[in-house]
Amino acid sequence: MTCFEDFAVGDRMRHFRGSTIHEVEGQLLAKLVMNSAQGHFNEDIMSRTPFGQRIVFGLITASTVIGLATQDTAEDAIAELGLDRIRFRSPVVHGDTVYAATEVLETAPAPDRHDAGVVRFKHWGFKPDGTVVFEGERTVLLKRRNPPDQEIA
Amino acid sequence: MFGSSESAYQSEGTRDDATSVDPASFPLVERGNQYEDFAEGDSFAHHWGRTLTEGDATLFAALTLAYNPLYFNAEHARAEGHPDLVVHPLLALCTVVGLSVEDLSEAGGPFLGIDGVTFHRPVYPGDTLTASSVVVDRRESEKRPGDGIVTWRTEGRNQRGEVVVDLHRTNLVRKREATA
Numbered sequence: 013m014t015c016f017e018d019f020a021v022g023d024r025m026r027h028f029r030g031s032t033i034h035e036v037e038g039q040l041l042a043k044l045v046m047n048s049a050q051g052h053f054n055e056d057i058m059s060r061t062p063f064g065q066r067i068v069f070g071l072i073t074a075s076t077v078i079g080l081a082t083q084d085t086a087e088d089a090i091a092e093l094g095l096d097r098i099r100f101r102s103p104v105v106h107g108d109t110v111y112a113a114t115e116v117l118e119t120a121p122a123p124d125r126h127d128a129g130v131v132r133f134k135h136w137g138f139k140p141d142g143t144v145v146f147e148g149e150r151t152v153l154l155k156r157r158n159p160p161d162q163e164i165a
Numbered sequence: 166m167f168g169s170s171e172s173a174y175q176s177e178g179t180r181d182d183a184t185s186v187d188p189a190s191f192p193l194v195e196r197g198n199q200y201e202d203f204a205e206g207d208s209f210a211h212h213w214g215r216t217l218t219e220g221d222a223t224l225f226a227a228l229t230l231a232y233n234p235l236y237f238n239a240e241h242a243r244a245e246g247h248p249d250l251v252v253h254p255l256l257a258l259c260t261v262v263g264l265s266v267e268d269l270s271e272a273g274g275p276f277l278g279i280d281g282v283t284f285h286r287p288v289y290p291g292d293t294l295t296a297s298s299v300v301v302d303r304r305e306s307e308k309r310p311g312d313g314i315v316t317w318r319t320e321g322r323n324q325r326g327e328v329v330v331d332l333h334r335t336n337l338v339r340k341r342e343a344t345a
Contacts, residue, residue, distance in 0.1 A: 029230065037228050044224065045256070045263035046215055048196070049271045070276045071262055072229075075255040079229035086233055090245070092254040095282035095332075100275070148279075 014087045015157040016119070016129030023116040027080045030111040030140075033068055037076060038106050042069040068104040070146070077137030077146050080112035085133055090153040093130065098148035110137045110145060117149065127159040197272030200313035200340040203300045209268045211296040215260050217252050219290035225256040252288040257330050261321030264296040265334075269317055274337035277314065282332040286323075293324040301333065312337045 031037065042052040047069050050057055058066045074095075086092070104110065118132040131154055137146035226236035234241040235251045242250050262279075270276075288294065302316040315338045320331040 031230060041225065041228060041259070042263075044221060045259040046213065046266075047259070047263035048267045051273075069259075071255070071259045071279075075225075075229040075231075075253075075259065078255060079231045082230065083232040089233055089235075091287070092284050094284055095258075096280055098279035098282070100278075103275075 013157075014083075014085060014089070014154065016131065016154040017157050019085075019116045019119055019131045019154075021116055021119060025084055025114050027084055027112045027114065029080055030109050031076050031080060032107065032109045033073070033076060033104055034106055038068040038072060038104075039066065041072045041075075045069075045071075063103060063105070065105050068106065068108070070100040070104075073100065073104045073110065073137060073146050074098060074148060076110055077112045077135055078150060080110070080137075081114050081133070081135050085114060085131075085150075086152045086154070088155060090128055090155060093151040093153055095151075096149045098146075100146055101144045104139075104145050108145075109140055111140070112137055122153060127156055128153050129156055130154070196267055197270075198268060198338075199272050200303070200315065200338045201342075203303050203313075203315050203338065205300050205303055207300045209265070209298045211264045211268055211298065213264060214293050214295040215264060216293040217256065217260065217288060217290060219250060222250055222252045222256060222290055225259075226253050229253070229255065231255070247287065247289070249289045249291075252290060252292065254284040254288070254330065257284070257288045257294060257321060258282060258332065260294055261296040261319060261330055262332075262334065264294070264321075265298050265317070265319050269298060269315075269319075269334070270336045270338070273339045274312060277335040277337060280333045280335075282330065284330055285328050288323065288329050292329075294321045294329065296321050302335075306337060309337065311340055313340055314338070 039053040052069050055066055113136045115134045117134050120130045122128040122130050132151045134149050136144055138144050223237050231253050236253045239250045298317040298319040301318050304314050306312040306314050316335040318333050321329050323329050
């Protein structure tokens with residue numbers, strides 16, 4: 013179980029699993045979320061560009077990297093609060109495999125509940141050769157394992 | 166097979182065959198906006214809206230390995246105080262951005278970044294999201310003279326008009342003069 017107390021600023025981890033992004037992760041999810049940009053699903057058009065092939069919708073890469081990090085950072089999270097500084101450092105194409113790594117940037121009490129805390133993570137997504145494809149910050153509301161006694165108002 | 170007079174694709178009584186029409190001569194229905202179409206303060210109510218179903222939610226969570234059972238175990242989600250499965254916030258974000266693509270970024274130019282994403286409230290299966298955007302900044306690209314850089318604030322609302330997610334997105338956007 014992942015709890016607020018499990019994280020300290022500066023903690024780093026590399027996550028166990030990677031994921032190869034193929035048709036069902038790339039073009040299927042781009043279409044599922046109504047992304048109409050055919051660069052994600054028209055191989056003919058993209059074969060005539062410098063990319064040479066379809067590129068994966070960046071937010072699907074982001075979602076996959078955050079997914080790869082989820083069991084270790086938010087398996088029992090109460091809620092995802094937000095994301096920030098999302099950057100796509102190099103393109104991902106169908107067939108690429110991505111891995112995820114994480115650093116804890118900040119921990120803080122939850123402003124409105126004593127049984128939870130807020131952790132801000134930085135995530136990186138990278139290919140097997142180390143090329144960074146994604147980086148971004150993510151803020152999650154996590155349960156406390158040992159909630160302090162009800163705070164005195 | 167396509168050129169055969171016995172082709173099953175040729176219906177009786179017509180003279181059409183696979184080469185009697187030249188689709189390339191038909192006018193193209195263009196989609197998307199370019200740099201010149203964006204001025205600071207311009208707003209866009211994006212097309213369609215999208216009802217997120219339980220199937221969408223489960224498929225997205227499974228394919229992105231989102232291993233928090235709130236997103237794929239309804240009993241667990243109910244035990245945690247939700248009425249149903251929770252739609253993964255990243256699916257809500259991807260859908261809101263997806264709905265904005267034709268108006269904002271389809272004409273070309275990669276993502277530069279997304280900042281300040283806030284997930285305001287949960288989305289549940291059956292909720293219908295709509296998206297709208299405002300141009301908050303537009304400037305020339307110093308590195309790429311054929312492109313401009315545009316930043317939009319985009320928000321997604323549910324069927325009750327409540328904001329579920331908002332964000333700032335910045336893209337390179339092709340200039341019309343560069344593609345003419």
